[in-house]
Amino acid sequence: xxxxxxxxxxxxxxxxxxxxxxxxxxxxxxxxxxxxxxxxxxxxxxxxxxxxxxxxxxxxxxxxxxxxxxxxxxxxxxxxxxxxxxxxxxxxxxxxxxxxxxxxxxxxxxxxxxxxxxxxxxxxxxxxxxxxxxxxxxxxxxxxxxxxxxxxxxxxxxxxxxxxxxxxxxxxxxxxxxxxxxxxxxxxxxxxxxxxxxxxxxxxxx
Amino acid sequence: xxxxxxxxxxxxxxxxxxxxxxxxxxxxxxxxxxxxxxxxxxxxxxxxxxxxxxxxxxxxxxxxxxxxxxxxxxxxxxxxxxxxxxxxxxxxxxxxxxxxxxxxxxxxxxxxxxxxxxxxxxxxxxxxxxxxxx
Numbered sequence: 001x002x003x004x005x006x007x008x009x010x011x012x013x014x015x016x017x018x019x020x021x022x023x024x025x026x027x028x029x030x031x032x033x034x035x036x037x038x039x040x041x042x043x044x045x046x047x048x049x050x051x052x053x054x055x056x057x058x059x060x061x062x063x064x065x066x067x068x069x070x071x072x073x074x075x076x077x078x079x080x081x082x083x084x085x086x087x088x089x090x091x092x093x094x095x096x097x098x099x100x101x102x103x104x105x106x107x108x109x110x111x112x113x114x115x116x117x118x119x120x121x122x123x124x125x126x127x128x129x130x131x132x133x134x135x136x137x138x139x140x141x142x143x144x145x146x147x148x149x150x151x152x153x154x155x156x157x158x159x160x161x162x163x164x165x166x167x168x169x170x171x172x173x174x175x176x177x178x179x180x181x182x183x184x185x186x187x188x189x190x191x192x193x194x195x196x197x198x199x200x201x202x203x204x205x206x
Numbered sequence: 207x208x209x210x211x212x213x214x215x216x217x218x219x220x221x222x223x224x225x226x227x228x229x230x231x232x233x234x235x236x237x238x239x240x241x242x243x244x245x246x247x248x249x250x251x252x253x254x255x256x257x258x259x260x261x262x263x264x265x266x267x268x269x270x271x272x273x274x275x276x277x278x279x280x281x282x283x284x285x286x287x288x289x290x291x292x293x294x295x296x297x298x299x300x301x302x303x304x305x306x307x308x309x310x311x312x313x314x315x316x317x318x319x320x321x322x323x324x325x326x327x328x329x330x331x332x333x334x335x336x337x338x339x340x
Contacts, residue, residue: 026255034250041242042231059241066249074253144226166220167227198219 033074036081037066040168044089047163050151051093061096065089083177086168090160090178150200151193158193161186 041062048058065088073084151159160179164170165186175190176183234242
């Protein structure tokens with residue numbers, strides 16, 4: 001918050017005297033953007049995490065999407081931000097998946113594959129927490145894990161349609177704008193995703 | 207198939223899935239939340255300013271000053287003071303040239319007696335050439 005306050009102060013310094021309305025507009029716009037980013041950041045992280053199955057990559061992708069929205073599209077009307085932001089996020093997720101795919105193909109041809117592990121896992125981070133969980137929490141965690149796994153196994157477009165509609169709560173039109181396809185396609189993707197998840201999970205309990 | 211697929215959240219399955227997903231987003235670990243907050247501040251800092259920046263406001267003044275300096279450099283005489291201005295001293299030099307007795311006269315060829323030179327040349331030619339029968 002201190003960083004934001006100092007940013008506001010710096011911006012205010014640049015405004016010539018007698019143009020206070022500009023300062024108000026600038027601060028309002030910054031506040032609106034901050035509110036928007038706050039409202040989407042966690043859901044965006046979860047969407048990226050489910051798609052990428054990697055926390056650090058998901059954080060990077062969300063940060064990139066925020067930066068790009070802020071630096072390029074902040075001047076657009078705020079009602080356009082949500083579809084734009086999720087489109088940027090989706091593009092970043094695809095970029096990471098493409099890079100991974102290329103890297104794994106290249107690594108498959110290298111003779112010393114398996115010896116170099118740049119994604120070293122921290123054993124402390126990976127250690128299972130032995131503390132007992134309440135049964136309800138445990139059930140919920142298991143259900144979430146199963147759901148996450150099932151969503152991750154969906155084709156990309158179905159996954160995107162399902163998460164945007166259920167996690168972010170976009171309507172069909174917003175989802176179509178985000179996915180750059182027709183509303184009919186969104187409905188089809190969503191319905192297929194739902195069918196696949198039902199088939200895999202049954203009527204799971206929360 | 208359950209109900210209208212265009213209406214998300216109608217079925218119990220969807221409601222459960224949504225509740226799980228939203229809860230998982232709300233209950234993120236502290237480290238992740240902190241990183242997201244930092245990312246948000248970085249994004250806000252990258253937001254282009256809506257007001258003219260300090261640098262942009264000083265650009266026209268800078269250009270004007272640079273142009274004035276360029277004109278001064280082009281039109282001011284280099285390496286000479288005002289006292290050494292040749293135009294200013296032209297009158298004095300002219301007077302010195304005209305009053306100098308040792309100088310070659312500017313109108314010297316007007317005083318030359320061309321008839322004398324022609325006669326002398328003829329005389330010299332007559333003296334050196336032997337006359338026939340002498």
